[in-house]
Amino acid sequence: MLKGDRVGLRARHEEDIPILRAELYDDVVNGSRAEGGPWRPITPGSKDPRLVVDDKEQGHVPFSVVELDGGTLVGTATLWGIDTHNRNAHIGLGLLPSARGKGYGTDVVAVLCHYGFVVRGLHRLQIETLSDNAAMLRAAERNGFVREGVLRSSAWVLGEFLDEVLLGLLAQDWKPDAKHS
Numbered sequence: 001m002l003k004g005d006r007v008g009l010r011a012r013h014e015e016d017i018p019i020l021r022a023e024l025y026d027d028v029v030n031g032s033r034a035e036g037g038p039w040r041p042i043t044p045g046s047k048d049p050r051l052v053v054d055d056k057e058q059g060h061v062p063f064s065v066v067e068l069d070g071g072t073l074v075g076t077a078t079l080w081g082i083d084t085h086n087r088n089a090h091i092g093l094g095l096l097p098s099a100r101g102k103g104y105g106t107d108v109v110a111v112l113c114h115y116g117f118v119v120r121g122l123h124r125l126q127i128e129t130l131s132d133n134a135a136m137l138r139a140a141e142r143n144g145f146v147r148e149g150v151l152r153s154s155a156w157v158l159g160e161f162l163d164e165v166l167l168g169l170l171a172q173d174w175k176p177d178a179k180h181s
Helices: 016-025 028-034 104-119 134-142
Strands: 007-010 060-067 073-083 088-095 124-130 146-157 160-170
Touching: 007 104, 016 028, 016 073, 060 104, 073 104, 088 104, 104 124, 104 134, 124 134, 124 146, 134 160
Parallel strands: 088 124
Antiparallel strands: 007 060, 060 073, 073 088, 124 160, 146 160
């Protein structure tokens, strides 16, 4: 497990899947805002590609996020689009509604940075998020990410086009917190 100040990132467990599906993906608004495509229901018991881990897939590393104090599942975190030639990747996270507003997002981004820069040896990490996602923007910027641009009207979400903000962080600009291990 990778540990932050308050959360840990660990492998996805089978028992995480129904909780994450119910709390994150069965909700039309959350699902529509988190995905790059249209929301659709997934049959219970099916192999939901957003949640079932393929350990052979090298370009996508999904984690389950747990509270360090007690081990309660609080969300998902992912290093995705890993490009080993250009040494860059994207990061993303999703917190269960009950875990939002507690500072976990900032901690998750910090642990993903440690994983990307230290464990994987990447040079650049990138985040794309909806321009009204204040929590993700705050978590990114608290970890040193810089707003590099706005993708105007690039996301179709629940009947309207929304802007996305593109943020980046280079390894040499990252200020690591020695606690992540």
